[in-house]
Each structure stands twice: as C-alpha cells, then as structure tokens.
Amino acid sequence: MKNKRVGSVEQEVKVPAWIQILGWLISLSAFAVGFWHAHLGLKQFGFLSSQYGSFVIAGLILMVLIVAYNRAMLGVKSAIYFYLICALFMFIFNMNSFYPTYLGEKLIKEDASAMKDTLTKYTAKLKGVSEKQDGSTIKTIGILNDIKESLLNEIEGTGINDFGPKAQGFLIDFNRMAGSDLSSGSETIGTSKDLAAKKNRWRSKLDAAIRNWYIASNPNLKNGAEIITANLKLDSVNKAYAPLLENIMTDTATIDLSNPSKLKQVVTMGQAASQFDIIGKGVNEFLAKKDQLPKLNDEVNQVAFPPTKELGRFAHTISSVKQRINKIDTWGIIILCLFIDIVVPLAIYFMLRGNKNNEEFTSVFKGRKRNFTHND
Known part of the structure; x- marks a missing residue:
C-alpha cells in the first residue's frame, strides 16, 4: 500500500493477505446480494x-461491476467511475425489489385509507352541492333516505323469504312520501x-324512486336531477365500500404479494375507484x-388507482418513493440498498486500494506501469 512517512524515513505499509481475502469476500458478498435483488427488481x-x-x-451489470472494481483496486483510478455507474x-433495481417486498402490505393499507378518505370527502361535498340546489326538498330527501336505510337494514336483519311486518311498514311510508308504488313481492333466499x-x-329501486320524486318535484331546476342522482349513487358507493376498505386497513393477516393486481384487497379498491370515476364523469360537467x-x-x-395494482413495477416504485420520501420506512429501504451496493464495496476499496507490493498504478489508457515509490 502507500508509503507512510516517519520523520525522514518512509516505510511501506502492507495489508496482510488474509485481510485482503476477507475484504474481497465482503465485497463479493455484497455484490451477490445486489445481483440477486437486481434480478428480482x-x-x-x-x-x-x-x-x-x-x-x-x-449478470451483465455484475460482471462489468466486478471488472471495474478489480481495476480500481489495482490502482486504475478512473475505473472507480465505471464501478459507481454499475453500482447505481x-x-x-435493488430498490425495485426491496421496496415492494418489505412495504407492500403497508402500501396496500395506505391505498385503502386514501380511497376511503376520498369517498367520505366527496360524498359529503357532493351532498352539500345537491342541498344548495333546492333547500325546500332536502328535508324530504333526508326523510326518504332514512326510511330507505331502515328498510334495507330490516331486510338484512330478518333474512326471511319475504318482507317482515316492519319492512312492510317502512315500504308503505316510503311509497306514500315518494309517490311510488313499489311492491315487496316474494323472493327466495337460500344463502347470505x-x-x-x-x-x-x-337499494337501487329506492334510489331510483327518490330520484324520480326529485325530478317530478323540481321540473325546472337546472341540472338538479343529474346532481341529485350523482349524490345518491356516490352515497351508495360510499356505504357499500367503506366497510370493505376499513376491513383492509385493519386486517392483520399476511398478504401474498406475488401477484398484486389479482389480490382481493386491490381488486376491491379498483372497483371502488372505477365506480367513483363513473359518477364523476357523469356529473362533473354540471359542477363548478x-x-x-x-x-x-x-x-x-402512469400509475392509476390503486397504485398498488402496479406493486413491484418500476413506475410504481419510483412514484411511491417520491411521494413517501419523508417517511422513515422509505429511508430505511434507501439506506439498506445504499449500504449493500455502495457503502460496503467503497469502504473496502478505500481500505485496500493500490498494489500490494510497491504502489504501482496502471494507466487506464496505456499498459505501461508507473512507479511512484520514492527511493532513499
């Protein structure tokens, strides 16, 4: 290694062979881990x-990396740049392996939370807009919705082939107020x-009856029918999917991340997002x-909702890391990859670099050797 000056006397500091072997073993181990996770990424x-x-x-990246690293260790200084490019x-690609593997379940839960918040926020917002359309009918709509929910809960609670007495009473009240003529009929129920x-x-029948009543009561109200219809639909979507999204957020079971796009949780979020978009497309032209x-x-x-549908893909990893760059767990993965791919090999390089005998450096462009050893 480099000569060490002691007073006016220069001494050559040599690295023991076993340390050199250990150093190379450490670097090659880091390269092997990097190679495997690069393959996965x-x-x-x-x-x-x-x-x-x-x-x-x-494998191509690994081979170039090892050649460049070896040349840098032997003193070809510019070879370190080729090593750093390969290490980058x-x-x-290691990030594209570690990030979805170790944070996948958490990212799915975060997507579920975002979807639930979106449904809750815009359901309330659209309800506020619809209430501004005509304040005189909002009270009636509220009563009709309350009766509708009571009727639906009664249907679910009884579980019988036909309406029970309470359900029949709710339906009579609803028909009288909405001017509808819905009939309970008889349906065979074999399973949940x-x-x-x-x-x-x-739910669909009752929503349609409320909409028809609204249109009949407000024939001259500009865009009112479209807005109230969207309000009812979005409210139904919110009530249908909010419990499912809540379950995803709180479920502690291990999730198989081998095929994210087909996961039940991801499919549920995708369906909720699709319904949300359909409603938005139909009503946005009438809204400020x-x-x-x-x-x-x-x-x-590049990444549609839910983003975790693309979990493990390059676009999702880059996008998600950028969005979560202020999160500690994101930095944990970044630091781990930096440690494996850059910190460990560079540490060994700076401790073992140079020719082990006499500090001979080889030019990257010429084959001749230049001796920088000072002789007394």
Missing part, C-alpha cells in the same frame, strides 16, 4: 420473453349471498370546478 421487464431474462441483465444501476343481492336490488370529483384513473398518469 428486473423481472417485471420480461427480458428475452423469459423469466430468466432478468438473470442475464443483472444495482441500487435502483342471495340476501345481500336482494338488499342491493332494493372547485366542486368536481377528481379522476382517479387519469389517462395521463
């Missing part, structure tokens, strides 16, 4: 139309799934810009 690109294509690309590639389907059918519903699946976005 590259899988989504589908190189060579094969699941093994990522091994080829990660390793770092990026049949009961849920019956409840959903009646400040009151419009946002488009969750905007064509200009």
Whole structure:
C-alpha cells in the first residue's frame, strides 16, 4: 500500500493477505446480494420473453461491476467511475425489489385509507352541492333516505323469504312520501349471498324512486336531477365500500404479494375507484370546478388507482418513493440498498486500494506501469 512517512524515513505499509481475502469476500458478498435483488427488481421487464431474462441483465451489470472494481483496486483510478455507474444501476433495481417486498402490505393499507378518505370527502361535498340546489326538498330527501336505510337494514336483519311486518311498514311510508308504488313481492333466499343481492336490488329501486320524486318535484331546476342522482349513487358507493376498505386497513393477516393486481384487497379498491370515476364523469360537467370529483384513473398518469395494482413495477416504485420520501420506512429501504451496493464495496476499496507490493498504478489508457515509490 502507500508509503507512510516517519520523520525522514518512509516505510511501506502492507495489508496482510488474509485481510485482503476477507475484504474481497465482503465485497463479493455484497455484490451477490445486489445481483440477486437486481434480478428480482428486473423481472417485471420480461427480458428475452423469459423469466430468466432478468438473470442475464443483472449478470451483465455484475460482471462489468466486478471488472471495474478489480481495476480500481489495482490502482486504475478512473475505473472507480465505471464501478459507481454499475453500482447505481444495482441500487435502483435493488430498490425495485426491496421496496415492494418489505412495504407492500403497508402500501396496500395506505391505498385503502386514501380511497376511503376520498369517498367520505366527496360524498359529503357532493351532498352539500345537491342541498344548495333546492333547500325546500332536502328535508324530504333526508326523510326518504332514512326510511330507505331502515328498510334495507330490516331486510338484512330478518333474512326471511319475504318482507317482515316492519319492512312492510317502512315500504308503505316510503311509497306514500315518494309517490311510488313499489311492491315487496316474494323472493327466495337460500344463502347470505342471495340476501345481500336482494338488499342491493332494493337499494337501487329506492334510489331510483327518490330520484324520480326529485325530478317530478323540481321540473325546472337546472341540472338538479343529474346532481341529485350523482349524490345518491356516490352515497351508495360510499356505504357499500367503506366497510370493505376499513376491513383492509385493519386486517392483520399476511398478504401474498406475488401477484398484486389479482389480490382481493386491490381488486376491491379498483372497483371502488372505477365506480367513483363513473359518477364523476357523469356529473362533473354540471359542477363548478372547485366542486368536481377528481379522476382517479387519469389517462395521463402512469400509475392509476390503486397504485398498488402496479406493486413491484418500476413506475410504481419510483412514484411511491417520491411521494413517501419523508417517511422513515422509505429511508430505511434507501439506506439498506445504499449500504449493500455502495457503502460496503467503497469502504473496502478505500481500505485496500493500490498494489500490494510497491504502489504501482496502471494507466487506464496505456499498459505501461508507473512507479511512484520514492527511493532513499
């Protein structure tokens, strides 16, 4: 290694062979970990139309990295730049492996929370807009909605083939106030799934009756029918999906992240977002810009809602890291990848660099050797 000056006498400091071997073992171990996670981070690109294509690309990066690192250790100073470029590639693709693996479940829960907040916020906002349309009918709409919910709860609570006495009473009250002629009829219910389907059918019937009453009561109200219809639909979506989203947020079961787009939790969020967008598309043209519903699946976005549908893909990782850059767990993954791909190999490089015998440095462009050892 470099000569160390003691007074006027220069002494050559040599690194023991076993330390050099240990140093290389440490660096190669870091390279091996980086190679494996680079392969995992590259899988989504589908190189060579094969699941093994990522091994080829990660292997190419690894081989160039090791050659550059070796040349830098032997004294080719400019080789360190080639090493750093390869290490940067390793770092990026390692992030695309570590980030979704260790934060995937948390990201899914955060998406569920965001979807629930969006439904709650814009349901209340659209309700406020619809109330401004005609204050004289809001009280009646509120009463009709209360009767509707009581009727739906009674249907779910009884679980019988036909309406019970209380449900019949609620339906009579509803028909009288809404001017509708809905009939309870008779439906066979074999399972809880049949009961849920019956409840959903009646929700649609009752919402339609409320809308028809509103239109009939306010024939000259500009855009009122569209806004009240959107309000009822969004309220129904919120009530249908809020409990499901809450369950995703609080569920402690381990989630299999091997195929995020097909996860039940992700599919549920996608369905809620799709319903939200359909309502927004139908009503936004009638609303002031400040009151419009946002488009969750905007064509200009690389990552549509829920973002975790693209979990493990490069675009999602970059986008999510940028959004969560102020989170400690995000920095934990960044620091881990930096440590494996850059800090460990560079630490060994600075401790072992140079020729072990006589500080001979080889030019990156010429093959001749230059001896920088000072002789007494």
